[in-house]
Amino acid sequence: MPITHHATESAARLNAAGLRSTAPRRAVLDALQPGGHLDASELYERLRNELPGTSLQAIYGVLTALTEANLVRRVTPAGGSARYEARVGDNHHHLLCRSCGRLEDVPCAVGAAPCLTPSTDHGFSIESAEVTFHGLCSDCATTG
Amino acid sequence: MPITHHATESAARLNAAGLRSTAPRRAVLDALQPGGHLDASELYERLRNELPGTSLQAIYGVLTALTEANLVRRVTPAGGSARYEARVGDNHHHLLCRSCGRLEDVPCAVGAAPCLTPSTDHGFSIESAEVTFHGLCSDCATTG
DNA sequence: CCCTTAATTTGAATCATTCAAAATAAGGGC
């Protein structure tokens, strides 16, 4: 009963966050669980069978709610659509392929969170740091 | 003759990069020189008097050319329009206010370029790292 | 089981950005 288990888990997470447990939200949460980085359209394509009558706008609504509740994290690669991941709460960063847009996780570069401490802060109260490494993934490096 | 001086400087930079020296390009380069972070629309508004008959698309064209020639750097804050800065060639990063979108420069967090070395690279050949600190600027911190 | 309110559906609009064809201007060669 892995499916039921997953669903239960997602429902629990939603309740804990003070959000109503709905089919679209559970489905999105489950789809992001394997650890990928999907955008709204990809999620919509994957879930439209499972969620009859859903729409892309509904997916956007779900993603906004989940992001605000901190259940998913929104990653916005330069010049592309926003991607979403279920891995939250840690300080991991990203590798972005400038050719194919592939996105991979990497643990924080050096130690715990050194990048969270800039040398000057211009009066900002800093809440988080986002690090993106740009380059070519293995596939694109050999191809081009 | 500071204006002429600036113009000459911009022309030289363009020539050095193998780009034709045109009025729109010199104007954009000059406008970015003071060190700000402007988006295409802001540049268009500032330069439309100076450049009669120009258009927003022309500004986009100029910015794309200058970015590809590495004369300006494109910064793409999450959920906003692309901003451009003339400061290139160093490894500085950015502070982004989540409330008003204000963008400030910061030197690299620790030492020379520690953030350029992730612990795992998933086979990527890494070319650059982009660090963005998110938080509230002094104005927004006191207001809200 | 009902009621209140949150969430989704449906349809349309907005915004940044890009595409494509026609007109123009840069700058090397004569």
Next chain:
DNA sequence: GCCCTTATTTTGAATGATTCAAATTAAGGG
């Protein structure tokens, strides 16, 4: 200094991600 080639800009329109708003539906406490 003028012409020619080609890059650049102009002009007009299209694309794609995302958001807005009103109407409908469903969650879950009482």
